[in-house]
Amino acid sequence: MTDRSSTPPLRAVRIAANCPTCGKPGATGYRPFCSKRCADIDLGRWLKEGYRVPTDEGPGEEEPGSGRGPTGQES
Numbered sequence: 001m002t003d004r005s006s007t008p009p010l011r012a013v014r015i016a017a018n019c020p021t022c023g024k025p026g027a028t029g030y031r032p033f034c035s036k037r038c039a040d041i042d043l044g045r046w047l048k049e050g051y052r053v054p055t056d057e058g059p060g061e062e063e064p065g066s067g068r069g070p071t072g073q074e075s
């Protein structure tokens with residue numbers, strides 16, 4: 001009889017979550033960030049990208065149909 005269950009599989013017990021901003025190990029309280037500063041940096045980056053969401057619709061620089069008729073004639 002062979003007892004194979006006596007050998008536990010080797011695997012990482014802890015999954016290290018590194019700081020997304022600088023790559024350092026996360027600190028307790030700021031995880032996954034290493035510090036509040038890095039958390040703020042990442043948050044700011046998120047907000048910036050949030051403001052610059054690429055959309056197909058522009059802010060309305062051109063107003064279609066204003067001053068121009070369907071025939072393309074301007075008066």
Ligand SMILES: [Zn+2]
Nearest residue numbers: 019022034038
């Ligand atoms: Zn960091």
